[in-house]
Amino acid sequence: MIFPKGVWKGLCETCLDSAQKTHLIVDKNQTSCRKGRCALCGDKTGVFPVELQIPDFSKGVVKKEVNVCNRCLKAVDEAYIGYKREQIEQKHAHH
Incomplete structure (x- = not known):
């Protein structure tokens, strides 16, 4: 399910959730990155692996590791916080 608000890209x-967890690990541990192309913005830079789940009609869901740059991970973190x-x-509005 794709949410129209609070979700980035x-x-x-x-x-x-998966991308935000990667951001926290990278931010806390300063994990070294590898060179590659970011799956979200397309920049060739240092990237970190993020596991995404891609819908597939025959298999249901396929897990795929994609490369995401630090700038996009920060944007994902902001979107995650806004979404939560x-x-x-x-x-609270319903109560």
Whole structure:
């Protein structure tokens, strides 16, 4: 399911969670990157592996590791925080 608000670049909630976890690991441990092309912005730079789940009609879901640059990981982290904030606000609005 793709969420129209709070999600960056059309990532579903599961993939957003995965990318955000990678951001936290990279941010905390200063994990070394490898050179490659970012799957989100297309820049050739230092990238980090992120596991995404891609819908597949015959298999259901296929897990695929893609390269994401640090700049996009930071943007994903911001989107993740905004998305979770939206969820909390909606929950409180219903009570």
